[in-house]
Amino acid sequence: MTENNRNIEQEIDLMLQSLDGIKPAEANPFLYEKIMNRMNTRKRERFIVRYKYAFVSLLIILINVLTLTYFSLTGSETTTVTSTGTQTSTLTRDDKIKNLATEYSIISNTYNY
Numbered sequence: 001m002t003e004n005n006r007n008i009e010q011e012i013d014l015m016l017q018s019l020d021g022i023k024p025a026e027a028n029p030f031l032y033e034k035i036m037n038r039m040n041t042r043k044r045e046r047f048i049v050r051y052k053y054a055f056v057s058l059l060i061i062l063i064n065v066l067t068l069t070y071f072s073l074t075g076s077e078t079t080t081v082t083s084t085g086t087q088t089s090t091l092t093r094d095d096k097i098k099n100l101a102t103e104y105s106i107i108s109n110t111y112n113y
Contacts, residue, residue, distance in 0.1 A: 071096075 028034070072093075091099070100106075
């Protein structure tokens with residue numbers, strides 16, 4: 001047992017001696033400049049990204065407005081193709097709206113009681 005105690009004491013002494021050579025951590029002298037540079041570049045990147053999102057959103061809204069305008073201003077005449085050839089049939093604006101609502105299941109024809 002005394003040998004084990006000696007080994008343990010030697011290990012403890014070695015551990016304590018290894019702690020003697022530890023120095024406090026030193027920061028890079030240019031650390032502050034690096035941090036400020038990164039913060040400034042990120043602000044510019046965020047600024048550019050905001051404009052990209054705004055531009056894409058504006059483009060989507062513009063496309064939707066133009067599409068709605070196009071379909072609202074088109075004539076009430078539509079063409080359908082049959083096996084015998086091309087036929088034209090006239091649809092009113094209300095008929096187009098009903099067809100669109102039926103196609104996207106906005107109007108339900110079934111009743112649930």
